[in-house]
Amino acid sequence: MIFNTWSYAVFLILSVLIYWALPQRWRNIWLIIAGIIFYTYQVPAHTILILGISILIYLISLGMLWAMDEGNLQRKKLFFTIGILLSVLVLGYYKYWKMIVATWNSFIDQLALERSLMLPEVYILVPLAISFFTFEYIHYLTDVYQGKIKNRSFKSFLLFIVFFPTLVAGPIKRFEPFNEQAKKGMRFSIENLSYGGYRIMVGLAKKMILADGVSPWADRLMSPERWDPLMLWFAVFAYSFKIYFDFSGYSDIAIGSARLFGFKIPENFNWPYLQRNISKFWNHWHISLSSWIRDYIFIPLGGSRGNPVKVFLTFMLVMAISGLWHGAAWNFVVWGLYHGFGLAVYNVYRRVVLKPRGKDKREDHEISWISRIVATLFTFLFVSVGWVLFAVTSLGEAIEVYRKIFFLY
Secondary structure (H helix, E strand, O other): OOOOOHHHHHHHHHHHHHHHHOOHHHHHHHHHHHHHHHHHOOOHHHHHHHHHHHHHHHHHHHHHHHHHHOOOHHHHHHHHHHHHHHHHHHHHHHHHHHHHHHHHHHHHHHOOOOHHHOOOOOOOOOOOOHHHHHHHHHHHHHHHHOOOOOOOOHHHHHHHHHOHHHOOOOOOOOHHHHHHHHHHOOOOOHHHHHHHHHHHHHHHHHHHHHHHHHHHHHHHHHOHHHOOHHHHHHHHHHHHHHHHHHHHHHHHHHHHHHHHOOOOOOOOOOOHHHOOOHHHHHHHOOHHHHHHHHHHHHOOOOOOOOOHHHHHHHHHHHHHHHHHHHOOOHHHHHHHHHHHHHHHHHHHHHHHHHHHHOOOOOOHHHOOHHHHHHHHHHHHHHHHHHHHHHHOOOHHHHHHHHHHHOOOO
16 A cells, blocks of 8 residues: 555554554554555565565574574574575565666677577566565564574564554664564553644655655656756756655655554654765665664674775665665666765765864854855755666666766767
8 A cells, every 4th residue: 555545544544443442462463464454455465475584584583592592603693694695585586686687688688698698587576665674674683693682472573574654665663662662552642643643644745745746847857858957957956855755755654654553663854955964964864774774784894994995895885785775776776876985985084184173073053154055055966966866767867867967968
């Protein structure tokens, strides 16, 4: 179900009414059932797939816990490796196999090699929210491996996985904060009901009025040959607002829907376009994703410390993965590399220019308002130019847009 549809509205209202009508001990079970119904509404066969993978991930987590109880670190590591590989391979097959096949076949064709080396193209229907499922699986397995999660309840794990307000577009949850709320039980609250309804209305307004309102302008990026550079610049900025209102609108609806059941889930956007550097932008844009990438990919790879070349490559790799997570196409990978380069350059600027002068930790009020405005506008421009790669369907289309807006005739 899509959030801005009548089917979701009816489903949500019925789910909330049944949830609060049930005795406390049955409410979480109802949320699991509701999540399965929600997911089955799209493609029933995919429900079997997700439930099957969830059972395997849960059993693997139990294997790690048993290995830890026995002090068998080697077996714990084996279970962890199997779980991560399972999660990544399932995501890779459903979301990226088509891209892999197309890239390989194009490579073979360009080299004029034997066509027998080409891979057969197959139609694969991507399961709804497979990327979000995968990141929550990996988070759960990693935190079990590190001893942060010691859960043995399948009901708690399955509720975390199939909680329907966060299935479509996040935010990406963390198990422990979510489970603490689920265990203590919820009490009906008019405040939660009114706040949840308010966030849903804000989200719908963002999506249906603001995002959809600027769509006709943003869509001009899809046909750059028809428009002059000035009109394409309007389209670039229109798309910046469209994607913000789309993403943050869906997050608002998810947060509001969860609050109707008494759950507080992470905020996902906090005025990202008002930030004065690319690092701050990513700390305020799709916050649950940015923090997940930081904690489970960036920091394990070494973070921003160490050899400058290694740090640069880490930024590039991490953001390329982020781009690939957003979409199975090379324009998304290049978008990720673009942001990785921006973050790496800013990291060098912070370490070489700001830190020696003691300016890297200065508060906003200590920086002149002119500097703040210029830095914020530059950051917004940098991000907006990058969104071109997100908006189009191929690198060729993006190059055509860039060629025109930068007058590269």
